[in-house]
C-alpha cells in the first residue's frame with residue numbers, strides 16, 4: 001500500500017507539472033528566487049489561490065523547496081535544471097506531455113488490446129509529438145555529437161569533410177538539427193511517415209538557421225529514395241516500425257558500401273527479468289501504450305517493443321544483410337549500435 005502512496009502521489013502530481021510548464025511557474029521561480037504564492041501569481045499573471053495550492057503540492061512532491069521560516073518557496077539549482085531550463089541537459093516536463101497523451105488515448109489502446117490492430121503513431125493526441133521532442137532533445141544535445149557519433153568508426157571525419165546523412169523516423173527533427181549544426185559541410189535528409197511532425201521539423205530547422213543543410217521529406221523507412229548515404233541513423237524509432245527487418249534491408253540498399261547504420265534504441269537487456277527495474281518500468285509502460293501498438297498498426301507488425309535489447313536488434317540487422325554489428329556505446333537510457341555492410 002505504501003508503494004502505491006508514492007506512485008499515486010507521482011501520478012496525481014503529473015498534471016501539476018504540465019501546469020507549471022504551461023503557465024511559466026517554474027521559470028518564474030528559477031528567475032525570481034524565494035517567493036510566496038502572491039509573488040509567483042503576480043509574476044505569472046495567475047490567480048493567487050490556485051498558485052498557493054499548486055506550490056504546496058509541488059513542495060509535498062519534493063519538486064520545489066519550502067522555507068518554513070520565511071514561508072517562501074524556491075527551486076534549488078538541481079530542481080531548476082530539471083523543471084525550468086528547457087535548453088538544459090535534464091528537462092523533464094516533455095515526458096509528462098507524453099504521459100498525458102497516453103492517458104488521453106487509453107481508450108484506443110484498450111480497443112487495440114481487443115482487436116490486435118494496433119494504434120499508429122499518427123493516431124495519438126498531438127501532445128505526444130512535442131512531448132517526445134522535448135523529452136529526447138536534451139539527451140541528444142548531451143550525447144549525440146560528443147559521444148555517440150565519435151563512437152562510430154570514421155563517421156565524424158566524414159561528417160566534418162562533408163557527408164550525406166539520412167535521419168529515418170526523424171519526428172520533429174531534434175537529432176537532425178543537432179547534427180546539421182555541428183557539421184556544416186554535410187547534408188541531411190530527415191524522413192518520417194508522419195506529415196504533421198515533418199511540418200514542425202521544417203519550422204525548427206528554419207529557426208535554428210540550418211534549413212539550407214536539411215531536407216525533411218515524407219517517406220517510410222522502406223521507401224525513402226536511394227541516395228547512397230554515408231550515414232543512416234534511426235533514433236528511438238526502429239522498434240516502433242512494423243517491419244524493422246524490411247527497414248534494415250532498405251538501409252543496407254541505400255547506404256554506400258563503406259557507410260554506417262547507427263541505431264539508437266532505449267536501453268534494455270536481452271532477458272525480461274533483467275529489465276524489471278525503474279527504467280524498464282518506464283519503457284515497458286510507454287511501449288505498451290505507444291511503441292508496440294504503433295508497430296502492430298503497420299505492415300508485418302513485428303512489434304519489437306521498446307525493450308527489444310541487443311540480440312533482437314542484431315538479428316534485425318542480419319536479416320537486412322549487414323555483416324558487422326556492435327554496441328558502439330551506451331548511456332543509462334540508450335543503446336547505440338553500429339551496423340556496417
Ligand SMILES: C[S@@+](CC[C@H](N)C(=O)[O-])C[C@H]1O[C@@H](n2cnc3c(N)ncnc32)[C@H](O)[C@@H]1O
Pocket residue numbers: 121122132133136168169170171172173174175191192193194197219220221222234235236237240241242298
Ligand atoms: C518515438 S518517435 C522518435 C522520433 C525521433 N526520432 C526522435 O528521436 O525524437 C518514433 C518516430 O518514428 C516514426 N515512424 C514510425 N514508423 C515509421 C516508418 N515505418 N517509417 C518512417 N517513420 C516511422 C514516427 O512517425 C515517429 O516520428
